[in-house]
Amino acid sequence: MKRENVIYWVTTAIVSAAMLASACYFGFDPKAKGAFAHLGLPDYFRLELTFAKTVGALALLIPLIPNRLKEFAYAGFAITLISAVIAHSSSGDGLASLDPLIFFALLSVSYVYHHKRMARAARGHLPRSTISATTSGARLDHPLTNA
Numbered sequence: 001m002k003r004e005n006v007i008y009w010v011t012t013a014i015v016s017a018a019m020l021a022s023a024c025y026f027g028f029d030p031k032a033k034g035a036f037a038h039l040g041l042p043d044y045f046r047l048e049l050t051f052a053k054t055v056g057a058l059a060l061l062i063p064l065i066p067n068r069l070k071e072f073a074y075a076g077f078a079i080t081l082i083s084a085v086i087a088h089s090s091s092g093d094g095l096a097s098l099d100p101l102i103f104f105a106l107l108s109v110s111y112v113y114h115h116k117r118m119a120r121a122a123r124g125h126l127p128r129s130t131i132s133a134t135t136s137g138a139r140l141d142h143p144l145t146n147a
Contacts, residue, residue: 001120008113011106016057018103019077023053039087052076060110067118074111078104 026032027050036046056073059065081100088097 004113004116004120008110008117011110011113012060015077015103015107015110016061019053019057023050023057026050026053039091041087049080053080067114070114074107074114077107081107 026046032046033043036043056076059069059073081104084100085097088100091097
């Protein structure tokens with residue numbers, strides 16, 4: 001159980017840190033406009049990604065966020081990372097265009113261990129303070145879920 005928690009939190013922290021770092025780059029570095037132009041993407045998409053990556057990273061990191069929202073964050077990050085590979089490959093960026101696959105692999109590990117933790121919580125093997133939301137989005141410490 002401890003090993004599962006360590007794997008989950010380490011992979012989730014790495015993915016979230018990468019998403020927050022890229023969100024900061026997209027939002028605050030003037031070079032990001034040129035990078036998006038190089039990929040053939042409009043500038044407003046840079047701002048959308050900044051917002052989405054920030055919200056998604058926070059959704060994965062904050063334990064009290066309902067799991068249904070975490071699922072959206074995982075799906076959004078998966079689409080973003082695969083789209084990054086396609087965009088960079090289409091722009092002729094060479095092997096560097098495969099770099100997002102590293103974070104996709106880490107995201108996948110985080111996702112698998114997130115579900116392992118949810119299954120363990122549903123069986124009652126984790127304290128309520130460790131996992132506060134079930135896969136349906138209901139809180140474990142809610143009086144109606146304990147009936």
